[in-house]
Amino acid sequence: MAMDVIDYKIYGSEMQFVEIELDPDEAAIGEAGSMMYMEDGIDMDTIFGDGSAQQSGFFGKLLGAGKRVLTGESLFTTVYTNKGQGKKKVAFASPYPGKLLPMDLSKLGGSLICQKDAFLCAAKGVSLSIAFQKKLGAGFFGGEGFIMQKLEGDGMAFVHAGGTMMKRDLAPGEMLRVDTGCLVAMQPTVDYDIQFVGKIKTALFGGEGVFFATLRGPGTVIIQSLPFNRLASRIFAAAPQGGGGGMAAGLLGGGGGREEGGVLGGIFGGDDD
Amino acid sequence: MSTLERLQGQAFGPGFHKSGTRIEFEVSDSGLYLVAEEEFDGKPRWSDLVVRRGGFNDAQVMLEWKGRAGSYALAVADPASVAALKARLKQSAPDKAGLKGTGNLGQGSGTRRWSNLMIWLTVLPVVLPLLLLGLVVWEHERIASWAVSHVPVSQERKLGETVFAQARAKLKLVDGPPAALVRELGARLTQGSAYAYEFHVAEDSTVNAFAMPGGFVVVHTGLLALADSAEEVAGVLAHEIQHVEKRHSLKAIAKNAGLMVTISMVFGDLGGLVSLGQDLIGLKFSRQHESEADAEGLKTLVAAGISPLGMRDFFRKMGEKEKLNLGWLSSHPASEERYAAIDAALKALPPAALQVAPLAHDYQKVKQSLPAPAKPADPAGGSK
Numbered sequence: 001m002a003m004d005v006i007d008y009k010i011y012g013s014e015m016q017f018v019e020i021e022l023d024p025d026e027a028a029i030g031e032a033g034s035m036m037y038m039e040d041g042i043d044m045d046t047i048f049g050d051g052s053a054q055q056s057g058f059f060g061k062l063l064g065a066g067k068r069v070l071t072g073e074s075l076f077t078t079v080y081t082n083k084g085q086g087k088k089k090v091a092f093a094s095p096y097p098g099k100l101l102p103m104d105l106s107k108l109g110g111s112l113i114c115q116k117d118a119f120l121c122a123a124k125g126v127s128l129s130i131a132f133q134k135k136l137g138a139g140f141f142g143g144e145g146f147i148m149q150k151l152e153g154d155g156m157a158f159v160h161a162g163g164t165m166m167k168r169d170l171a172p173g174e175m176l177r178v179d180t181g182c183l184v185a186m187q188p189t190v191d192y193d194i195q196f197v198g199k200i201k202t203a204l205f206g207g208e209g210v211f212f213a214t215l216r217g218p219g220t221v222i223i224q225s226l227p228f229n230r231l232a233s234r235i236f237a238a239a240p241q242g243g244g245g246g247m248a249a250g251l252l253g254g255g256g257g258r259e260e261g262g263v264l265g266g267i268f269g270g271d272d273d
Numbered sequence: 274m275s276t277l278e279r280l281q282g283q284a285f286g287p288g289f290h291k292s293g294t295r296i297e298f299e300v301s302d303s304g305l306y307l308v309a310e311e312e313f314d315g316k317p318r319w320s321d322l323v324v325r326r327g328g329f330n331d332a333q334v335m336l337e338w339k340g341r342a343g344s345y346a347l348a349v350a351d352p353a354s355v356a357a358l359k360a361r362l363k364q365s366a367p368d369k370a371g372l373k374g375t376g377n378l379g380q381g382s383g384t385r386r387w388s389n390l391m392i393w394l395t396v397l398p399v400v401l402p403l404l405l406l407g408l409v410v411w412e413h414e415r416i417a418s419w420a421v422s423h424v425p426v427s428q429e430r431k432l433g434e435t436v437f438a439q440a441r442a443k444l445k446l447v448d449g450p451p452a453a454l455v456r457e458l459g460a461r462l463t464q465g466s467a468y469a470y471e472f473h474v475a476e477d478s479t480v481n482a483f484a485m486p487g488g489f490v491v492v493h494t495g496l497l498a499l500a501d502s503a504e505e506v507a508g509v510l511a512h513e514i515q516h517v518e519k520r521h522s523l524k525a526i527a528k529n530a531g532l533m534v535t536i537s538m539v540f541g542d543l544g545g546l547v548s549l550g551q552d553l554i555g556l557k558f559s560r561q562h563e564s565e566a567d568a569e570g571l572k573t574l575v576a577a578g579i580s581p582l583g584m585r586d587f588f589r590k591m592g593e594k595e596k597l598n599l600g601w602l603s604s605h606p607a608s609e610e611r612y613a614a615i616d617a618a619l620k621a622l623p624p625a626a627l628q629v630a631p632l633a634h635d636y637q638k639v640k641q642s643l644p645a646p647a648k649p650a651d652p653a654g655g656s657k
Contacts, residue, residue, distance in 0.1 A: 107290070107292055108292050108293075109283050109292065109293050109295065109350075113329050131329060131330075132330075133330065134330045134331075135330070135331075136388075136392055137384075137385075137388035137389075137391075137392065140388075140391065140392055140395060141388065141391060169291035169292065171285070171286070171343065171344055172285050172286055172337055172344040172345055172346030173337060173344050173346070174344075186329070187292060187293065188328050188329045188332065188333065188350065189283060189285070189293060189327070189328045189333060189335070189346075189348040189350075190328065190329065191327050191328060191329075192329060194384065194388060195384050196383050196384035196387040196388070198383075210387060210391060211384070211387070211388070211391075216327075217285070217346070218285030218286070218293065218346040218348065219285070219292070219293065219328075219348075220291065220292045
C-alpha cells in the first residue's frame with residue numbers, strides 16, 4: 001500500500017520537533033504521546049494497528065500490536081488526518097535530547113531496521129513490525145538486544161537518535177566497528193554482528209566491554225553519539241542519593257538493581273524504564 | 274536477447290546510489306548480468322563472484338565482486354527472486370550454490386569462542402537454578418528417602434513421643450471395647466514391624482484418624498461410628514500404619530524444607546506468591562503420600578488375611594459424605610478418587626485374597642458402646 005506523501009520541516013537543534021504538513025485527506029501516524037501541536041482541521045484518532053494494509057482482520061491486528069509492544073511502542077498508534085480544507089500542520093516532538101532523522105523509505109529500498117523505540121512518526125501506510133535478532137551473540141552482546149524495529153513502506157518516516165547522529169554509507173565489504181548501543185538504524189543489507197575486542201587486557205580495562213558491534217556494508221547506517229540510556233545512567237549515578245538499587249535477593253527476581261546497559265538489561269530492559 | 278528471467282535486487286557500488294539502487298538482473302551460465310541504464314562493469318563472471326547469505330539475520334543473498342571502479346554488491350531480498358536465484362545457481366554455478374552465512378567473514382574464531390563462553394556464562398546462572406528446582410520436585414521421593422534414612426528409629430520414636438504428648442493433652446482418650454478392637458486389629462496388622470505401636474481411640478465426632486512418627490495411632494470415635502464392620506476399621510488402620518512404616522511425617526518435613534530452601538534460592542523473596550507455590554507443591558507431595566499409604570495398606574490387609582473390601586467400602590462412604598473437594602488444594606486426594614484407586618487395585622488381586630473369613634468381632638456391639646456424640650470439637654481433639 002502506498003504511503004501518503006507528506007511535507008515536513010524539522011525545527012530545533014538538539015531537542016527537535018518535526019512539523020508535518022498534510023494535504024486534505026492525508027494522514028500521519030505518531031507514537032503515543034509524541035504529538036506536540038496540531039492545527040484546526042486535523043482529526044486525531046487512536047487505532048489498534050499501525051494503519052498499514054498489511055494488518056488485516058482482528059487477529060492480524062492483535063498479533064501485530066502485541067509484537068509492537070515488544071519493540072517498545074505502545075499497543076495503539078494515533079492517526080492524525082487532515083479533515084479540513086487546505087494544508088494543515090501537525091507536529092511531533094522528540095522525547096529526549098538528540099536528533100530527528102527523516103528517512104525516505106523509498107530511497108532506502110523500502111525497509112529499515114531500527115533500534116527499539118526509535119520510531120517517532122511517519123506518513124500513514126508505514127508498517128511497523130519486529131525484527132527479531134537471530135544471532136545469539138549479536139543479540140546478547142551487540143547492544144541492541146534481540147528485538148529491533150522494522151519499518152517498511154515507501155514514504156517518509158522519522159526516527160529519533162540520542163546525542164549527535166552520524167550517517168555513513170558503507171561500501172560493499174566496508175566494515176565499521178561501533179560501540180555497543182550506538183546503532184540507531186540500518187538498511188537490512190548491512191551485516192550486523194559482534195567481534196571480540198582482541199586482547200584480554202583491553203577487554204577488561206578498556207571500558208568498551210568485551211565485544212564491539214561490527215557493521216559491514218553495503219548499506220547506510222545511522223549511529224548516535226549518546227544513547228539515551230547512557231545519558232540517563234550517568235545522571236542517575238550522579239544523583240545525591242547514590243545510584244543503583246540493592247542487590248537482587250534471588251537469581252532471577254527479587255529486589256531491584258538491574259544492570260544498566262549490561263547483558264541482561266540490554267535484552268530484557270526497555271529503552272525508557 | 275536471452276529469455277532468462279529478470280530478478281529483483283538492490284545494487285551497491287560505484288555509480289549506484291549510496292543506499293542502493295533497485296535493479297533487475299539475470300543469471301546465466303557465465304555469470305550475472307545487471308540491467309542498468311548506463312554501461313558499467315555489470316557482467317561479473319562466476320569466478321569473480323562471491324555468493325553468500327548476508328544482511329540482517331542473514332536474510333538476504335549477497336553477490337559481491339570487484340569491478341574496475343571498485344567493489345560492487347548485489348543484495349537480493351525479495352523471496353521470489355531468492356528462490357529463483359537459488360535454482361539458477363544450482364544449474365549454472367553449483368559450487369556457489371551452497372549459501373553460507375556471514376559467520377566466517379566478520380567474526381574470527383576468537384570472537385566465536387568468546388561469544389560462546391559469554392553466552393554460557395549468562396545463560397547458566399539462569400538455567401541451573403531452574404534445573405535444580407525441577408530436580409527437587411521430580412526426585413523428591415528419592416532425595417527425601419535418602420535424607421530420612423539417616424534418622425534412626427529411636428530418634429523418630431522420641432520425636433513421636435513429644436508430638437503425642439502434646440496432642441494427648443488435647444485429646445479425650447476412651448477405653449473399652451472400641452479401644453480393645455482397635456488394639457487387636459492393630460497388633461494383627463503390625464506383626465514384625467520395627468516400630469512399637471500404640472493404638473488409641475479419642476472421643477471426637479469428626480471422621481478422622483492420624484498417625485505420628487514412631488508408631489502412635491489415634492482413631493476418632495466419629496470414624497468408628499461411620500464404619501459398619503471390623504474390616505472397615507482395619508482398612509483405616511492399615512492406612513495409618515503405612516504412614517508410620519513409610520516414615521511419611523519425616524519425609525514430609527524433609528520435602529517441605531528442601532522445597533522451601535530451593536524455591537527461595539531460585540526466585541528470591543517474592544512473598545505470598547512463593548509460599549503459595551510451596552504450599553501447592555507441598556500438598557501434591559502430601560497427596561502422593563496418601564495414595565502410597567492406601568496402596569501399601571491394601572497389601573498389608575491381604576497379607577494379614579483380612580478382607581480388603583472393607584477398606585474400599587469405607588472410602589465409598591467417605592466419598593458420599595464429602596460434598597466438595599478441590600483436589601489440588603487439599604492434602605488428601607478426593608475420597609472418590611481413592612475409592613476408584615482401591616477398587617482398581619482390588620480387581621488386580623487374586624480372588625483368593627478376597628475370599629477370607631470375616632473377622633470374628635461383633636462390630637455392631639462395639640459400635641453401640643461408643644460414647645454418645647458430643648458437640649463437634651475442632652479436628653485436633655476435644656475442647657479444653
